[in-house]
Amino acid sequence: MTVVIPSRKPVFVEETLTLPVGVVLLPGLFLMQQLHAYWRMAYIEAPRFPAVKKPFSELPALGDDRAALIVHRSRLSYLMLNRFPYNPGHMLAIPFREVVNLEDLNTAERADLMEIIVFGNQVLQAALKPDGINIGFNLGHAVSGGSIPHLHGHIVPRWDGDTNFMPVLGETRILPQALETTWEKLHAVAAQLAGKRKAKSGKRKATKPSPR
16 A cells, blocks of 8 residues: 655645555545745835934934844944844944944943943833843854944843754744744833933932032
């Protein structure tokens, strides 16, 4: 007896299939299956990521933070969602001025970059509630992420069990949420936290005694 086993390219039968004597078809072998993935339409209709040569310098100048995935801006640096994230919510802290090394930043830029990293940490804690957060820099061309010669720090939310066999064996990382949806959530939380910071700073200035 011969049994027909499904292959990578199944045959779809419309009318009658004549088989040799002794060949048995497995039930449901030639039935078309439907996979409903309605969220894909939002991905298809979403604006494409702008094609630029120097992304960390050109994207802030577009005037469209949603398209550029910029979550928050400070005076000298900004937070942007990583287009190729390790985990959902993976953000980059980037100085506006194009420099390669940390020591190339002036004192004000260093302070501003560290402040926005702290702010990014607060945004992730409030929006995604991760079990932990990795913060760090990849410096030089010999390390992963060093392909863009513009200094940037990584702020990566982590969850217990977020490392599994898929990236190890399949070289594939599964992201449960579209980048645009993640941006909307982080951008809203960032605006809320920035508003609270501004209000708190204004209260301190108002209560500060004037010099005599």
